Amino acid sequence: MSTLTDPPKPGFRLSQLIYDTRYRSITIQVIALVLIVGAFWWLGSNTVNNLNALGKDFDFGFLNSAAGYDINQRLIEYDNQMSHGRAALVGILNTLLVALMGCASALIIGVFVGVLRLSKNWVVSKLMAVYVEAFRNVPLLIWILLIGAVMTESMPQPREFRGEDATQSMILGDSVAVTNRGIWIPRIGFSNSISGEEAVAPIDGATPVASGGADWLLILGVLALSLIAMRVVRNRADKIQQATGDRPTTWYQQVAILVIPVGVVMFALGATIVAPYLKGFNFTEGTHLRNSLIALWVALSLYTGAFIAEIVRAGIMAVSKGQSEAAAALGIQPSRTMKLVILPQALRVIIPPLISQFLNLTKNSSLAIAVGYMDVRATLGGITINQTGRELEGMLLMGAFYLALSLLISGGMNYYNHSTQLAER
Amino acid sequence: MSDTPVTYVRTQMLDQQAPPTSEVGPVRWVRENLFSSPMNAILTILSLYVVYIVLSHVGPWIVNGIWNANSLTECREIIATTGDGHHSAACFGVISARWHQLVFGYYPSELYWRPVLALVVFLVGIAPVMFPSLPRKLYFVTAAAPFLCFWLLWGGSIWLPISIALGFGVGIVANKVLAEHVSALAAIVGVIVLPLIYWILLAGPLAGGLASVIPLEIEFVPSRSFGGFMLSIVIGLSAIVMSLPLGILLALARRSDLFIIKTCAVVFIEVIRGVPLIVWLFTAQLLLNYFLPPGSSFDLTLRVIIMVTLFAAAYIAEVIRGGLAALPKGQYEGADSLGLNYWQSMQLIVLPQALKISIPGIVNTFIGLFKDTTLVVFIGLFDPIGISNAIRATTEWNGIYWELFLFIGIMFFISCFSMGRYSLYLEKKLQREHR
Numbered sequence: 001m002s003t004l005t006d007p008p009k010p011g012f013r014l015s016q017l018i019y020d021t022r023y024r025s026i027t028i029q030v031i032a033l034v035l036i037v038g039a040f041w042w043l044g045s046n047t048v049n050n051l052n053a054l055g056k057d058f059d060f061g062f063l064n065s066a067a068g069y070d071i072n073q074r075l076i077e078y079d080n081q082m083s084h085g086r087a088a089l090v091g092i093l094n095t096l097l098v099a100l101m102g103c104a105s106a107l108i109i110g111v112f113v114g115v116l117r118l119s120k121n122w123v124v125s126k127l128m129a130v131y132v133e134a135f136r137n138v139p140l141l142i143w144i145l146l147i148g149a150v151m152t153e154s155m156p157q158p159r160e161f162r163g164e165d166a167t168q169s170m171i172l173g174d175s176v177a178v179t180n181r182g183i184w185i186p187r188i189g190f191s192n193s194i195s196g197e198e199a200v201a202p203i204d205g206a207t208p209v210a211s212g213g214a215d216w217l218l219i220l221g222v223l224a225l226s227l228i229a230m231r232v233v234r235n236r237a238d239k240i241q242q243a244t245g246d247r248p249t250t251w252y253q254q255v256a257i258l259v260i261p262v263g264v265v266m267f268a269l270g271a272t273i274v275a276p277y278l279k280g281f282n283f284t285e286g287t288h289l290r291n292s293l294i295a296l297w298v299a300l301s302l303y304t305g306a307f308i309a310e311i312v313r314a315g316i317m318a319v320s321k322g323q324s325e326a327a328a329a330l331g332i333q334p335s336r337t338m339k340l341v342i343l344p345q346a347l348r349v350i351i352p353p354l355i356s357q358f359l360n361l362t363k364n365s366s367l368a369i370a371v372g373y374m375d376v377r378a379t380l381g382g383i384t385i386n387q388t389g390r391e392l393e394g395m396l397l398m399g400a401f402y403l404a405l406s407l408l409i410s411g412g413m414n415y416y417n418h419s420t421q422l423a424e425r
Numbered sequence: 426m427s428d429t430p431v432t433y434v435r436t437q438m439l440d441q442q443a444p445p446t447s448e449v450g451p452v453r454w455v456r457e458n459l460f461s462s463p464m465n466a467i468l469t470i471l472s473l474y475v476v477y478i479v480l481s482h483v484g485p486w487i488v489n490g491i492w493n494a495n496s497l498t499e500c501r502e503i504i505a506t507t508g509d510g511h512h513s514a515a516c517f518g519v520i521s522a523r524w525h526q527l528v529f530g531y532y533p534s535e536l537y538w539r540p541v542l543a544l545v546v547f548l549v550g551i552a553p554v555m556f557p558s559l560p561r562k563l564y565f566v567t568a569a570a571p572f573l574c575f576w577l578l579w580g581g582s583i584w585l586p587i588s589i590a591l592g593f594g595v596g597i598v599a600n601k602v603l604a605e606h607v608s609a610l611a612a613i614v615g616v617i618v619l620p621l622i623y624w625i626l627l628a629g630p631l632a633g634g635l636a637s638v639i640p641l642e643i644e645f646v647p648s649r650s651f652g653g654f655m656l657s658i659v660i661g662l663s664a665i666v667m668s669l670p671l672g673i674l675l676a677l678a679r680r681s682d683l684f685i686i687k688t689c690a691v692v693f694i695e696v697i698r699g700v701p702l703i704v705w706l707f708t709a710q711l712l713l714n715y716f717l718p719p720g721s722s723f724d725l726t727l728r729v730i731i732m733v734t735l736f737a738a739a740y741i742a743e744v745i746r747g748g749l750a751a752l753p754k755g756q757y758e759g760a761d762s763l764g765l766n767y768w769q770s771m772q773l774i775v776l777p778q779a780l781k782i783s784i785p786g787i788v789n790t791f792i793g794l795f796k797d798t799t800l801v802v803f804i805g806l807f808d809p810i811g812i813s814n815a816i817r818a819t820t821e822w823n824g825i826y827w828e829l830f831l832f833i834g835i836m837f838f839i840s841c842f843s844m845g846r847y848s849l850y851l852e853k854k855l856q857r858e859h860r
Binding site: 119136385406 | 458469472473682707719803833
């Protein structure tokens with residue numbers, strides 16, 4: 001016997017908003033929305049009141065007014081008569097520069113150390129363990145300050161390079177000068193520059209050269225084309241291998257494709273190496289890597305390198321031993337086992353945390369403040385704010401820059417994760 | 426064939442022979458671990474050379490260190506008279522003269538026992554959480570520790586922390602009474618609203634009244650006097666303790682089905698994580714006054730603690746979200762099939778397991794946070810680096826770098842390394858339990 005119950009009454013009672021799970025979620029969300037909007041309204045009205053009380057307005061017009069301060073390191077043209085917006089852009093480029101340099105060197109250090117730490121050589125693995133633990137457990141700020149102090153306190157002064165009885169000498173065939181004011185390295189100048197810049201002789205009697213941005217763009221373009229051509233050659237080799245089973249030897253073709261076009265272009269542009277030399281009390285010409293850049297770059301790469309080393313080690317160890325044994329059982333050579341079996345699986349584990357380390361490095365580059373490197377925090381978030389008194393606008397713009405960068409990188413990472421995820425239930 | 430005479434069969438066992446000398450003891454170890462291939466041999470020699478270079482420079486510097494000098498000039502004179510002229514020597518005199526500043530900042534020296542006692546109270550409070558084998562009664566210390574530590578560090582009247590703690594009591598009582606006599610819904614509203622009303626309206630007058638009746642107080646120490654490692658530990662520990670509940674709520678919100686709540690949590694977490702801590706610290710220093718009602722301004726140290734708490738909460742939320750995601754779906758479904766509602770299933774089934782998985786991650790977040798407390802030097806607080814700058818600014822120790830960096834680095838290394846080992850220990854233990 002089944003008891004027939006009345007079907008639920010149609011219609012809506014107010015109490016359902018609380019007791020019926022179908023409607024309760026709406027109630028909760030509406031309450032939350034009201035609270036959040038209220039909180040933001042409260043913060044906003046406070047801000048408006050405070051700004052009124054201080055006689056300030058909310059205006060980004062200051063970005064167009066003259067900055068009036070100099071920036072000692074700039075990748076694009078800038079002088080103190082240009083706008084605050086331009087100064088911010090110089091700072092952004094400096095941030096990106098140190099972040100890119102740091103990511104590249106941290107990756108190299110991290111992979112080397114991570115692999116060496118797994119080495120059977122006791123001394124090497126212990127040495128790498130000491131490095132990793134030392135850098136992971138001491139704040140980055142201390143490393144930046146320490147390396148900055150090493151550069152300014154322990155390196156020779158430029159005047160010690162001068163005269164017949166110089167106590168110091170330039171290294172690497174008189175081309176690199178390491179001083180307490182930074183490191184000077186040779187640069188490449190172009191005597192037949194296409195950039196239209198006026199060519200200047202770096203030293204009396206030498207060929208006049210221009211530093212030309214357009215020349216570099218041309219060289220990069222040629223390099224990109226060469227890389228594409230190398231890809232084509234590889235694909236052709238793959239096809240032949242699949243059809244016949246024999247892989248044609250292509251390495252000399254690839255090297256030629258990579259080297260010859262760039263070499264020809266550089267020769268046509270009249271590329272000349274310009275070495276730094278001592279003039280007066282300081283070095284001139286060449287490229288000057290400032291102490292601030294070196295301290296920040298070295299500290300960031302060593303610090304992040306230690307974290308990346310752990311990620312690489314964990315990634316390699318995560319591939320179970322059965323995989324390499326199975327590859328050996330199939331008769332695959334050890335070198336190809338690494339490439340075809342272990343690395344693809346290890347990379348799946350390695351790459352997501354690796355990218356978040358790159359993200360950390362980029363964010364940590366804001367510690368440039370410790371050594372006075374002119375990154376976006378020093379220009380937009382530092383001097384500009386102090387000069388114009390626009391804390392709110394300046395901090396908002398700076399926050400937006402870092403946020404956009406992070407979201408861009410993590411968006412790319414999510415895309416990668418989705419494309420390499422193992423299919424689960 | 427079978428009748429072929431056997432010419433010789435040994436009838437007794439041969440004695441065991443010692444293995445070749447190259448296959449035993451240290452020689453074998455060296456061969457296998459250091460010189461197994463030419464490449465390995467080169468690596469070994471290179472590494473040993475690096476170690477030798479570092480030790481031959483740093484070793485004498487540390488061993489010859491001067492501990493009993495009162496200024497850098499005095500120290501250099503001692504080195505000039507006693508040193509051998511070939512090796513430099515460290516001036517550890519700065520450590521022996523100023524270690525108390527590096528550790529306690531400008532905290533009054535006769536009150537050093539208070540931060541030390543606060544640390545002991547904290548450690549006793551955290552012990553039952555970290556090591557489950559300890560007696561459960563210690564959880565009483567855990568509950569009292571935040572208020573006791575606050576009182577010990579800042580001082581002042583004891584009634585202020587007690588009246589604040591009473592607010593939690595109000596919440597618990599309200600929950601019980603309302604749930605029994607009115608309804609579950611009223612209990613939830615009561616738990617949130619009543620303590621708030623108490624804190625806003627009653628807590629201040631109550632503390633003031635009790636203090637005027639029974640004045641029980643110790644000397645008040647302003648936050649400006651906090652400094653050195655004490656400041657790092659205060660900021661780090663209070664941020665982690667307060668960010669844990671906040672992080673759990675954020676993680677649950679991010680995994681919730683409610684669209685608005687989920688969106689808010691995602692935006693909060695991503696915005697906080699996308700911007701460097703130093704920008705948030707400058708926000709706390711420069712902008713917080715804009716967002717608060719006109720005329721309200723409060724202590725910079727407190728502002729920093731709040732900012733670092735929010736920052737840590739976003740990171741912890743992500744760690745806990747990882748723990749929640751790592752739980753098998755069956756656990757959630759099992760809780761549902763038992764008829765538990767959302768909060769019951771979270772509290773009884775999901776969170777205990779998810780938190781256990783995330784403890785190593787939480788400890789790692791805390792290590793990062795503790796290291797990041799050094800950034801407060803940029804907004805003018807005297808963390809160890811700020812103190813070291815102040816020491817370098819004095820006439821006695823002008824121009825001293827390495828000794829201070831070494832001391833600060835070693836202190837951070839010891840604390841972070843031991844926390845890291847604890848996290849490894851936990852990971853191993855958890856792995857065993859999951860097998």
